[in-house]
Amino acid sequence: MKDGAKAAQHADVRIEAVRLGWDGIWKPGFWTPIWVTLSGGRKGGSGELVVTAPDSEGALCEYPLGRVRVNSNERRTVESLVRLGRMGAAVTVEWRLEGGPALRRRMASKRSLFGTAAAGPSLEQPVVLQIGAEPIAENRPGGASGGIYWVTITDPESLPRNPESYQMASAVILTTGTDARFRERSASCGEVWRGLREWVASGGRLVLSVDESAADLFAPGGPLDWAVPGGLAGSIRLRKTAALETYAESPRPLVVRRGEPFLKAVQVPGFQGIVAAKEGNIPLVLRRQYGFGTVVLCTVDLSHRAIREWSQKHRLLERLLDRTEMHGGEVGEQRTLMHHGFNDLSGQLHAALERFPGVTFVPFSTVAILLGVYFVLVGPLDYLILGRYLPDRRWTWLTFPVILVVVSALAWKLGEAWKGRGVLVNEVGLLDYDLEGSRARSIAWANFFTPRAGLFDVRPNAEYLDALGLRPASASVGWFASPGRGLGGMAGASLDFGESVGNYTVRIAGPEAELLGLPVAAKATRAVFTALEGPTENPLLATDLSDRQQLLDGTVTNRFSFALDDAVIVYRGWVYFVGRLEPGASWRPRVGEDRRELRSWLNDRRVETVGEGVQQQSRQVVAPYDRSSRDPWYILRMMLFYRAAGGDGYVRLWNAQYAYLDATDWLENGRAILLARADLDTSKGAVAVRPRGAGSQPPRQESLTYVRAALPVRGAEGGSLAQGAE
Template identity: 25%
Template structure:
């Protein structure tokens, strides 16, 4: 009878639950996500295809990529909304980032908003293979973006088709670069051959990233100005204020180490009218006579990438009928440029200046004086060889070279490049935290097993003769052993937070900018969540100016994400937001387990105080010997001195004494100080060199790593692999740091000064980050984000600091 009475109520409850589930499943959202594309729009020959057999957009594993989202408005929406992207990091922790949408209250139902019509372009860095995109109510700054009410059904991509990190991506802006190709087979044994080259194309300025790291996946950007798309792309990009955030992002990417090629010919007059583009170029396009007509043009290249003065001919451009346009160049005031085509010492009838190159910040800018997207270049029988030379001499010498190494780990997971792995493992090595060997763990497990098994049984059976007492003794044993294990680990590993940090400083006096690259690992003594931010110290960024990007470090796993994973989110200020331009970017609620580590990386920039410049240069070329250097320079750095110093000029390195801050340096380049093997010697300082060290807790000797982080190898990667012809590149995600191209014998407009600050080990973290003479150029925020005007919470625990410095000291023509 009771069962019969309960059945109707159970049936009603079940029906109600099914009704709720059905209504939730059939819920109508005001916004519909029609499509999601990750990466740059593909070129004519995509190497991967989506499930619908259309070309897959070009994104690389372990790098940032733009995300193009197409929305449909189902009904008017007055709330503030944001696009939220959710993925995972290498530790299988969930990450999310939100990008605001424009006001949709006046958008009529049924309207489709393409990616080009959205106010901001989302970007994401994928550590796994999955991505979820949705639209939610926009949460206030500092709040988890996934907490907002959902207003669109999520779009889940279970398998992101990313290229591996060794792929060399050529991103063409404005033009589809017809005829782009590289040779399929080498003609000679020493010919360069790209292993994996893929072209991407953005021909709509509204699809350009509006954050500089949106170009993270591009190895070389080509801006060809000869096509008919100039009125629809180039002119709006440089004249329409609506595109200013996009243009600023592109320029900032170049300043931070991007490589770009600009070809100018038939539309040279238009190019000459854009002041910002003229500023970026190695030489100006003449306004009075921007171009002239020629019948032919000899293409004879200097092989600067090989650090030689050898030349290589790639035929002559010849107009089929009549003539073709070639740009006229004029020197940039106060700046030099490297002449590439023709070679400096070439004297021929038709040898005119066609290709020049110069730095812009840390970037490499090449100006080609003829159209790469129009005839006669499109009809040139050796255009593939010319493109090969452009990739090599204007991008990176080894970036497209592959070896026999597999770029994929287990289950398709992407392995980070070797240099990034070496740096991360270096910062993850805490000498003062003893590592318990597996042998001791195995012994402990055996003893524990014996204790809860035979020992407990024997005691209860033979001593107490009451086996039922196991209900009491078993929990006591488990709790006791757990307490012993915890307090033993506590005694060994300690209760202090520890941070290992490495900073690379690039100081560019020409633009009064400092570019910082920071890698650090946090050792947490407890289960905790952290807000992670990085800002340069006041002496490295006058008035708190600058911008930073804080990110995770590691290799994507490629695994399916866990259902019960914990998560954190990025706080990124969008261009136009009130917080844009302040140190507000960072990571929020990053979970770190007890006695565990988490690795991070950051890119930041700032401006030094013009009233107290970090570099004062009086270097110039004497008129009698224009290839030599005379004069002095002074490094006014916050720390006392640099050691392991080298001065590099015209491809040659001179060993120098330690440079003391504030003391003028006479740049007399004594050839007796030449060090042909300088980079190998510096690289040998890296790695793990074991020396005895006393553990302060136990008083016993331990082994610690005293080697340096492999930063010198990252500074000049291609040069470090000069004699390894078949070696695969080791810097796929660190290519922006490689300045090997400045080591050419033709590079005579600056002296590179490289060195490091003596390493500081396990000192109080707050003292190191606040001391005016500290070797640490950055401050870590681990409890809050460095928003302007907010006071930083003092950093607890200890810090190990390594600082490397690279200064670009300008050399100017002699002043009479």
């Protein structure tokens, strides 16, 4: 911290402490909570708090935390969000005084998610946040923990209030246990649980393990009543554990020693969802859809000593987290990076958006040939022409600059022809819609190319949002980059431009978000994203779907203001082909409707016949995932059904950056999913990129938007996706 003498004349405010992430744990590319503690001293003061952190390319990005007033002798903590883009990045916190210089505190990251196992897991490693009085798992990299990195928070009051703060978590496990002090603290953390609730509704996964002593937390009006509707209604002794062992696929029994408390299962009569495991008529594991997310309820206390000491505990935790299908081994990171430059699906999407119409990639061989022609012109050819046609070689003082000017003009013309004259924007967007909760979410990724260096402003496009019928309650905007150690990846070598390219600003305030003054070099690209979420004023779809002997029955009506192209509906592991659905049109499955098994659709599995006559045989052939594809829809579809397609075992790429977009949980929660391309004007998208400067022309934009909707189905039982193939 640097306190100047001039600063002391204007205020007595000090930056006492800065806390980043969950107990110091954070990941590049994810929204991370930050707490700044200020001390008012004898005089107090008013000023603006600003956090500065490097983005994925090393440029410095400012995140204003707002104007704060600190009274004399007051100690105040401000919580906000920040995104760091580099490994080992340093964060600078500034208190910009009114009428005076700034106070600064620079903090280097200590426990961030990169490097050796002692410092934290890798960027690709899933992180699970456990909230509870006692840890239920420990970190054993490469061991029986399944590669999960566990972060345990025992004090709920230290948790962030902002829902985006949990974005890094693959899942959150809340274990109430029997600790009275933990329950007392939890009862006073209403803002924390509201933030967690919004995160789950936005696509998070919450696993609950409760004890009947925590009934007040889940009772109507309690801080967690949304998680278990109807609350807890006592418990019943669990005399057998065979169902729990079967659910965990455990080869060894769960043993409760003599003298230990009995295992009990809480009763939740109001929990409407899918029963994933039960012992007789006692539900042990239940799950239900909550917005775009999932709530999994384990009615047995995971902090019970018998479970904590069970050698197969990791199997049970992996089932609750749905991590069992993800053990496809290493994805061949070095080989993937060598050939493609990325090891995550988000990196492939980033690469796909870097292809612009009218912008030609110039190979080095072409540049070498042009340089060779230039050297021939100014050297041997100029010498021969002067020797043959002109008696005095002093004319070279004229011919040389003429050749130089002509070649320079040709180079400039070729540069414009190959790289274009205006700003180009490629965008792909996703509109998620939860029909039951009347909630919509728009996420868009854009990559733009500029032939000239300049500053750019990025905002959500209000006109586009009106066309979708979305009224956002929250919004965010920022840079978009690929994780991993490939070229331009967040785990690659730091470029650290510092202040040489100028700082830019990201402002987020409820439904408003903007990125201001983003510096971009000449003939370079920059990738950004926007994310918005909120309720919908009117239903965008109308459905009356039911489960008829594991087949889909009923109708779906399009109430969007635009047509839905190439629409499909996925249910119980089957894909129903809808085609084009005009506004106001309805679709109903017919008897014998053409459908295809979901994994076959995702993996392009087909039957081939080999041999002839009596030796003729049929075999199934699965097309390998094409990591060289630059088709945004091909990539996005795999991101949306990653686990259903086979996870990293099939794709051979991670899906760490946008794991919350995977809709496999929706299917297992008994939902049907509509997926289609929106028939919208492709020259307008969710991301509005505007160059600064007088006379700047608006960019030429190419945008694709896809719609995905979670549809409730009466009588749905959920279950494994494999049921569709049986």
